[in-house]
Amino acid sequence: MTQETKITALIMAGKRSGRLDPLAANAxxxxxxxxxxxxVPMVERVVQQVAACDQIGAIRIVAHEPDEIAELPTIAALMKEGRLKFAEGKFNIVDSVFSGAEGVTFPMLITTADNCLVTPEGYGEFITKCLAKDAGAAAGLARKEDVIAADPEGQKKFYQFRDGAFSNCNLYWLGGQKALGAAEIMRGGGQFVKFPSRIIKAFGLMNLIRFRLGTGSKEKLFEQASGRFGVKLVPIELSNGQYAIDVDNQRTFDVTERLLKKREEQSAA
Known part of the structure; x- marks a missing residue:
């Protein structure tokens, strides 16, 4: 893969307006x-893994307060190389994606600053599968069995489909400019398990019923959404359940540190 054909990575590192995150307050x-x-600051850890993936070229970080992040050693070095730039964080996550996508070279991978367990190999697997399926847009998913095998406390919510239960990995793919319209699915913040009305808006009422009953496949749900957004949406099943565990609260913070420590011990051995 040449530099010209490498994937652009967009890392979402914004903050919620009006309140200090409890993990930030504790730290x-x-x-x-x-x-x-x-x-290691979580955004720096994520940037290290993203930058180490051979298929990724340019990196953008979307942030509301970039100065503090820009001082981190890895990020400062990549900025000096010209490989990493910042984009302005907006009030809504979708508008932040639009901000980060201005002037980028597609395809584009989107991940989050709290996705501390995704490895360069994980990003590579996601990219390879998206390209193989010629995805206009895609979302990374991990099977419930794999997530629980990684750590029983890692994830509590799963999407039930006919072919099994899955968890979102906070990994997304936009194949081109047209695919930005598919980002509207996330305007309400995602969390379809908690807010079924968002499934209706994104996928339609019948798909909400299939989703609730677990009678539809994930492929069928994404196929139906493809028609609504005019772009080929694809679910990408990833091989490692750890990729579905992000640092969302104290429980998942503890799980993440436990898994990272185990990795370090295995690497040292």
Whole structure:
């Protein structure tokens, strides 16, 4: 893969308006993205893994408070190389994606600053599968069995389909400019398990019924959404259940540190 054909990575590192994240408060920092996870600020950890993926070229970070993030050593070095730039965080996550996508070269991978367990191999697997399926837009998913095998406390909510239960990995794919319209699915913030009305808006009423009953396949649900958004939407099943565990609260923070420590011990051995 040449530099010209490499994937652009967009890392969402914004903060919620009006309140300090509890993890940031506990760590004594101003924003969640710089909370240390096993001694490394989470956004720096994610950037390290993204930058180490051979299929990824340019990197953009979407942030409301970029100055603090820009001082982190890995990020400062990549900025000096010209490989990493910042984009302005907006009030809504979808508008933040639009901000980050301005002037980028597609395809584009989207991940989050709290996705501390995704490895360069995980990003590579996602990219390879998206390209193989010629996806206009895609979302990464992990099977419930794999997530529980990674850590029983890692994830509590799963999407039930006919072919099994899955968890979102906070990994998304936009194949081109037209695919930005599919990002509207996330305007309400996602969390379809908690807010079924968002499924109706994104996928339609019949798909909500199939989703609730677990009678439809994930492929069928994405196929139906493809028609609504005019772009080929594809579910991408990933091989490692750890990729579905992000740092969302104290429970998942503890799980993430536990898994990272185990990785370090295995690597040292």
């Amino acid at each position: 004594g920092v101003s924003q969640k993205a710089v909370v240390p996870v096993l001694g």
